[in-house]
Amino acid sequence: MPRYKTTEEVLRLSKSLENIRNISICAHVDHGKTTLSDSLLAASGLLSPTVAGEALALDYLKIEQERQFTYKAANVSLYHEIDGKSYIVNLIDTPGHIDFTGNVTRSLRAIDGAVIVVDSVEGVLVQTETVTRQALEEYVRPVLFINKVDRLIRELKLSPQEVEKTLLRIIADFNRLIDLYGPEEFRSEWRVDALKGMVAFGSAKDRWGFTIPMMRKAGLKFSDVVSAYQEGRQAELSKVLPLHDAVLSMVVRFHPPPVVAQAYRIPKIWKGDLDSEVGRAMLKCDPNGPVVMAASHIRVDPQAGVVATGRLFSGTVYEGQEVYLVNSRSRGRVQQVCLYMGPHREVVGAMAAGNIPALLGLEAARAGETITTFQDLVPFESIRYVSEPVMTIAVEPRNPAQLPELIGAMHKLSIEDPNLKVTINEQTGEYLLSGMGQLHLEVATTFIQEAGIQIVTSRPIVIYRESIRRKGGPVMVRSPNGHNKIMIEVEPLEPRVIELVATGKIGEFTDRREVARMLRECGWPADEARGVEAVSESFSLLVDATKGVQRLEQVAGSIRMGFIEAMNEGILAREPVRGVKVKLLDATIHEDPAHHGPAQIIPAVRRATHASILLADPVILEPILRLDARTSMDHVGNVTRVISRARGKVINIEQKGLMTYIVGEIPAAESFDLSEVLRSATGGRVFWDTSFAKWEPVPSQLMGNVIAEIRKRKGLPAEVPKVDDLIE
Numbered sequence: 001m002p003r004y005k006t007t008e009e010v011l012r013l014s015k016s017l018e019n020i021r022n023i024s025i026c027a028h029v030d031h032g033k034t035t036l037s038d039s040l041l042a043a044s045g046l047l048s049p050t051v052a053g054e055a056l057a058l059d060y061l062k063i064e065q066e067r068q069f070t071y072k073a074a075n076v077s078l079y080h081e082i083d084g085k086s087y088i089v090n091l092i093d094t095p096g097h098i099d100f101t102g103n104v105t106r107s108l109r110a111i112d113g114a115v116i117v118v119d120s121v122e123g124v125l126v127q128t129e130t131v132t133r134q135a136l137e138e139y140v141r142p143v144l145f146i147n148k149v150d151r152l153i154r155e156l157k158l159s160p161q162e163v164e165k166t167l168l169r170i171i172a173d174f175n176r177l178i179d180l181y182g183p184e185e186f187r188s189e190w191r192v193d194a195l196k197g198m199v200a201f202g203s204a205k206d207r208w209g210f211t212i213p214m215m216r217k218a219g220l221k222f223s224d225v226v227s228a229y230q231e232g233r234q235a236e237l238s239k240v241l242p243l244h245d246a247v248l249s250m251v252v253r254f255h256p257p258p259v260v261a262q263a264y265r266i267p268k269i270w271k272g273d274l275d276s277e278v279g280r281a282m283l284k285c286d287p288n289g290p291v292v293m294a295a296s297h298i299r300v301d302p303q304a305g306v307v308a309t310g311r312l313f314s315g316t317v318y319e320g321q322e323v324y325l326v327n328s329r330s331r332g333r334v335q336q337v338c339l340y341m342g343p344h345r346e347v348v349g350a351m352a353a354g355n356i357p358a359l360l361g362l363e364a365a366r367a368g369e370t371i372t373t374f375q376d377l378v379p380f381e382s383i384r385y386v387s388e389p390v391m392t393i394a395v396e397p398r399n400p401a402q403l404p405e406l407i408g409a410m411h412k413l414s415i416e417d418p419n420l421k422v423t424i425n426e427q428t429g430e431y432l433l434s435g436m437g438q439l440h441l442e443v444a445t446t447f448i449q450e451a452g453i454q455i456v457t458s459r460p461i462v463i464y465r466e467s468i469r470r471k472g473g474p475v476m477v478r479s480p481n482g483h484n485k486i487m488i489e490v491e492p493l494e495p496r497v498i499e500l501v502a503t504g505k506i507g508e509f510t511d512r513r514e515v516a517r518m519l520r521e522c523g524w525p526a527d528e529a530r531g532v533e534a535v536s537e538s539f540s541l542l543v544d545a546t547k548g549v550q551r552l553e554q555v556a557g558s559i560r561m562g563f564i565e566a567m568n569e570g571i572l573a574r575e576p577v578r579g580v581k582v583k584l585l586d587a588t589i590h591e592d593p594a595h596h597g598p599a600q601i602i603p604a605v606r607r608a609t610h611a612s613i614l615l616a617d618p619v620i621l622e623p624i625l626r627l628d629a630r631t632s633m634d635h636v637g638n639v640t641r642v643i644s645r646a647r648g649k650v651i652n653i654e655q656k657g658l659m660t661y662i663v664g665e666i667p668a669a670e671s672f673d674l675s676e677v678l679r680s681a682t683g684g685r686v687f688w689d690t691s692f693a694k695w696e697p698v699p700s701q702l703m704g705n706v707i708a709e710i711r712k713r714k715g716l717p718a719e720v721p722k723v724d725d726l727i728e
Contacts, residue, residue, distance in 0.1 A: 007346050010077070010339065013088045017259040017285055017354045021251055022311065024092045024107045026135065027117035028127035032147040035204040036117060037091065040244050041076055075297070075309055075356060077340040080248040087252050090340070090356045092296075108138040109269065109368075109380070110296040110311035110356055112262075113255025115247060116142050116174070117204075120166065121151045123656065124173040126628050126663075126691065132174070136181040139265045143199070143254050144174050144192050145247060150203040153229045160223040171199055198254055200246045208237035209246035258354030259285045262313060271511055272378030281314040287352035290374040291315035291323060293359075298367050300412040301360075304336075307345070308365040309358045315373065317357060318350035325362065326370040326379040335361030366415065378511075389421050389434040390623035390668050390692055393441050394458040395448070396431065402453050406431065409448045420444055434463060437625075437690065438672075462669045464710065465538060465578040465621040465695055466570030468492055472616025474585050477608035477727050479600035483590040486559075486601070488608040490616050493541065493579045496522050501539045508535055528583070534560040536567035538576035543583045551589040551596070558598040559584065562605025571610035572618055572720055573710035578695060582609055611726040619697040620706055623668040626651075626693040629678070630659050631686040638681040646670035646677075647699075665693055 013019050027033040078089040092107040108114070114135040118128055135142050146167055152158045158166065175191045182190055192198040194212050202209025215221070218240060228234050262285045266274070273279050281289025295310035317323075321334045338345040338358040351357040365371065370379035397406045410431060414422040421434040435441040438460060448455055473489035493501075497519065500506045506515050512530070519529035527545065533556070534542040542563040546552060552559075563582055570577040584605075590596045627648070629639050633655070639662050640650050648666030655661075666674070671690060678686050698706050711718060 007339075007341060007348060010079070010088060010341065011348055011351075013079075013086055014339065014355050015287070015352055018257050019085070019087050020258055020354050021087060021089045021113060021255050022111040022258060022261075022354075022356060023089060023113040023115060023251055023255055024111045024135075024140075025115045025117060026131035028119070028122070028125045028131075031117045031119040031122070031128070032204045033115075033117045036115075036145065036147065036243070036247065037076070039204055039207050040078055040091065040247060042244075075340050075358070078248065080244075080252060082249050082252050087248075089248060089251055092356075107296055108135055108140050109294050110309075111140060112258065112265065113251060114140050114142045115145050115251065117145050117147050118170055118174070119151075120146050120149045120170065120201075121156065122630070122659075123170050124177070126626070126689075128174075129177055130691075132177045133181045136178065136183065139183055139186075139261075139268045141186070141190055141255055141261075142178070142192075143250055144171065145200045145202070145209070145250075146170055147202065147204050149201050149225070150206060150229060150234065153226050160221075160226050163226065164222060167194075167201060197250060200250050202241070202243050202246060203234075203237075204243060206234055206238060207243045208234075208241045209243035210241040211246055211250055214241065214246055214249070262354075266313070270378070270380055271514065278314065278372075278374050278377060281353075285353045286314055287316050287354075289314040289353070290377075291317050291321070291372055292374065292377065293317065293357075293371040294380050295359075295365050295367060295369040295371060298365060298415050300415055304360050306363050306365055306415070307338075307358050307360055308362050308369065308371065309356060310369075310371070312351060312353050312355055312357055314353050316350055316352045317359065321373070323362070323371050323373055324375045324377075325364055326372060326377055328364045328366065328369065330364045332362040332364060334359050389419065389436060390463050390625075391437055391441060391460045392432050392434040392463055393445075393460050394430040395433050395445065396456050398454040398456055405451070405453050406448065406455065409451050409453055413444055413447060417444075430458075436692065437668075460672065461713070462623065464573065464575045464623075464698075464706070466572050466575050466613075466618060467578050467621050467695075467697075468580055468613055468616035468618050469697075470617050472614070473608075473612035475608050475611040475615070475723070475727060476586075477604050477611065479596075479604040481595060481600055483592075483595040484555075484600055484604060485586075485588040486562075486584070486604040486608045487586040488605070488612050489583045489585055490609065490612040491581050491583070492616075493539070493581050494522055497524075497541070497581075498539050498579045501535060501541070506532070506535065506541075533584075534563050536564055536577070538567055538578045540567045540577055540580040540582065543581060545583045545585055546587060549587045549589070551591065552587060554593065555587075555589055555596055555601045558596075558601035559587075559605050561598065562602040563609065565602065566606045566609035570618075571613055571726075572620060573707050574714055574716065575620070575710065577613070578621060580613070582612075607726040610721070611723045614721075614723050614726075620703050621695040622698050622706075624665050624693045624696050625668050625671055625690040627662075627664040627666055627674075627688060627690050629662040629664070629686055629688040631662070631682055633660050635682040635685055636660050636662065639678065639686060640664070642674075642677050642681050646674065666690075667696075 025033045025037055076091050078091055080087045080089055092111055116132055118124055132142055152163045152166060171194060178191050179187060197211040197213040200209050200211050228237055263283055266282045278290045278292060282292055292314040293310050293312045295308040297309045299307045301307050317334060317337055319334055319337055322331060323334060324331055336347050337349060337351055339348050339351060345358050397403055410422045414420050419436055423432045433441060433444060435444060445457055468490060471491040474487050476485055476487045478485055500518055515532050516529040520526060528543050531544040532541055533544050567577045631639055643650055643664040643666060646666040647670050648664050650664045652663040678688055
């Protein structure tokens with residue numbers, strides 16, 4: 001039975017930076033990270049005073065049912081003792097399905113170490129690689145837990161020697177990911193070594209686990225584990241080799257405390273002056289410095305309102321404190337400061353740097369917000385997500401009287417999950433919900449229905465992008481009153497530049513000198529590299545390439561707004577415009593402010609941009625999904641035929657043990673009935689998953705029909721405007 005700790009004891013520990021570990025559990029879907037999290041929580045020794053009377057009821061199954069780890073990242077705090085010392089492990093459990101990768105990305109900003117869970121039979125899969133790469137790019141140190149080792153014994157009937165060979169192969173595959181994606185200065189140190197205890201093996205379901213040093217200390221061999229299963233004594237393993245001891249001891253020994261991690265992570269994740277007061281405070285994780293907190297998760301509590309949880313990098317946050325929210329450019333007052341006692345929030349009054357507090361009272365906070373007492377602070381770089389929303393559904397209540405409740409529920413979802421986009425179709429009045437895929441949208445609508453709102457949803461609609469194949473323009477357009485002129489030219493952005501924007505390295509708050517340096521490295525002329533004025537959400541750039549234009553600074557805001565409007569709704573089908581460099585070449589601005597207001601400049605910029613795009617061989621881009629399928633050899637042909645019929649292609653086929661792994665790509669537009677088709681073709685003998693891969697131009701023979709269907713659905717005129725329509 002764990003020794004339960006009081007809030008006061010935990011608060012004392014939270015002030016000792018060497019005794020804190022901030023970690024996450026990441027894995028491919030169904031590899032067992034949630035079961036592992038529940039096992040750790042059951043043995044954590046932390047219990048909120050508000051539920052102390054229910055201690056005996058706080059069992060494994062109840063926690064699993066209540067916490068809903070499958071869909072949303074959840075914060076818990078764990079208590080662990082090793083070598084007579086006490087530690088607090090702040091754990092963020094994350095979803096495994098690719099549709100929820102945004103939750104994984106946001107979690108990584110708050111933590112310093114990750115436990116990567118891998119199924120012993122399936123090995124390192126696509127999402128394992130994705131989450132490991134994300135962790136390494138955020139300078140989060142990974143360790144490895146190989147789960148479901150019992151499957152090798154019970155299902156595959158492997159001998160102890162064959163089991164060890166399989167596990168060594170997984171470790172080698174994992175170390176290859178570290179060699180490929182790890183920070184150069186840490187690759188050697190972070191490669192996992194089982195002999196040193198950097199890899200744990202076990203079964204989260206049966207709640208046993210061990211590291212090699214633990215096994216040696218207990219005087220056991222792996223053959224003893226095999227024998228226990230063969231003789232039906234596996235229940236004894238959890239007593240001799242408790243899972244929580246193996247995993248948490250590995251975390252404490254090999255994951256860094258905040259004071260160590262921030263010294264090398266802050267230069268990576270924060271672009272401000274490291275030699276400033278706030279920079280030095282974050283590098284040292286100074287509890288006496290200015291408050292700087294990155295909000296990684298937002299929850300809307302029915303009673304408490306918005307709850308902002310995240311990493312406190314510097315300072316001490318306390319009740320009643322006035323703070324500044326950098327991204328939303330607003331002030332707020334902290335009403336409550338909470339810590340996590342197990343899975344429950346407990347009000348504590350104040351918390352110091354290095355911890356993961358939950359703050360109440362900041363209604364304007366959103367995921368990715370920088371919360372500080374230092375108003376002129378450079379915010380943390382924008383967290384960009386691996387996936388982009390690719391599907392939309394229309395949602396309406398069965399009972400019109402529930403419309404206000406539906407709007408509230410959808411607003412709450414969009415606050416809690418920034419990867420969900422809620423918009424209103426102004427033509428039809430429909431409420432639209434956009435997400436990463438069908439599963440993402442199904443989960444969102446399930447949450448709405450669980451709130452007691454009966455809804456009707458439309459068939460999912462694929463989201464497209466617009467782009468160009470070559471340079472277009474220049475085009476000169478007059479403002480509506482004829483007193484101003486705007487000249488614009490467009491050209492495709494280089495893939496490397498799109499990547500810099502998509503990963504947040506070039507963004508709204510990035511230092512202009514840093515932007516110029518990166519663009520010069522991509523081959524941009526120095527003048528253009530210094531001239532970036534705006535970045536669109538769909539990864540396009542506005543560049544000021546003018547020289548000596550009078551009064552340009554007076555209309556700079558209107559020019560940026562015109563650019564954003566042109567990029568949000570392209571000329572072909574009013575879909576977002578992706579990967580375009582929009583160059584402002586020249587402008588004539590009327591001397592009277594009454595004649596160069598936003599109503600004149602914004603439409604001129606928008607029309608000049610769209611006209612240039614029409615001259616640049618415009619295209620519609622469709623989302624392409626990566627398909628990962630696992631089946632037996634006799635069904636490989638059936639799976640590849642399904643991929644081919646869906647306008648897809650097979651990328652790779654690999655045999656691993658009894659299973660064949662097939663990697664393919666298919667357009668999202670062809671994926672709606674994929675589940676039924678694959679099940680029918682293989683008799684249900686296939687496991688598969690899809691994830692967003694890339695954007696590709698719609699085949700030329702299909703593009704006209706796609707544009708016509710989108711324009712019809714949006715109530716637009718059938719014909720795409722021509723250049724002459726825009727420059728008159």
